[in-house]
């Protein structure tokens with residue numbers, strides 16, 4: 001087996017994190033976010049691991065919903081806000097997909113479309129994110145229009161928080177108030193607002209359905225989990241050391257000679273680069289583990305390779321294993337160095353990287 005660059009996925013960690021969601025939100029139903037191929041972890045695999053722990057799954061593209069329906073015949077699958085004409089609504093109904101209706105025109109289209117099976121809709125209100133969602137008046141109009149339709153099996157109400165992970169709670173409170181007050185005026189309808197950060201920081205927003213994404217994969221975007229409810233990395237990105245060399249003061253490493261040795265040093269060259277999904281913008285000093293010990297990126301990340309200062313790790317040799325993020329090195333920490341977030345790191349692992357499911 002010629003294995004130089006791979007990601008390991010830990011099913012125990014995934015289930016541990018789902019159990020943490022269950023503990024933090026004991027009375028809400030759980031819609032696990034498996035869009036973007038399960039945040040890069042493999043949607044089918046994630047759904048299989050979580051099948052008995054959650055109440056449904058959510059995806060962002062019709063193709064993702066169809067793929068998932070192939071392995072999840074019975075489970076609720078919600079197709080998040082997308083473009084839906086009459087024909088596409090019919091297709092969603094045929095595949096028993098729940099759909100998010102985020103504009104009044106789609107609500108009207110649905111009201112005038114005959115479906116083979118009734119469909120469950122999640123009406124989305126724009127409570128302040130100004131991305132997708134209806135205004136209060138459109139939302140109320142859509143609700144009244146669809147509530148009486150025999151083609152609509154059930155209605156849910158939803159919105160999405162823009163700032164749930166930040167220290168200022170005022171925007172979250174306002175968004176929560178906007179949806180809940182309007183929803184309550186329209187009847188007794190299941191409501192969904194909370195993403196991971198809201199589940200952790202704003203438990204009052206858990207309502208009927210929570211929608212955890214990143215916390216299932218091991219990151220706490222709010223950095224405020226109570227002690228004892230730790231999350232575990234599900235994805236660990238690993239690569240082999242291909243070479244180790246000794247350098248003298250003044251020697252430089254990699255493209256544009258960005259890192260220069262100030263004295264005697266040792267550099268390990270690792271089989272991962274931006275074509276594998278490691279961020280090219282990673283600066284010198286970005287942490288990497290080699291045989292479990294911390295070291296720092298030294299020099300520009302190239303397409304297939306990256307270089308790490310291992311001057312303090314004299315036993316490192318070709319064939320050793322580097323961890324680029326995951327167990328012992330949270331992706332969020334690497335993301336902070338690279339001016340990005342774990343979400344982006346997870347979803348950017350490229351096709352050529354071998355996937356190993358543990």
Ligand SMILES: Cc1ncc(COP(=O)(O)O)c(C=O)c1O
Pocket residue numbers: 033080160194195196197211212213214215221
């Ligand atoms: C509509 C919606 N709900 C929930 C989530 C889950 O968010 P998180 O991964 O921060 O928990 C997302 C993710 O972007 C989303 O778009």
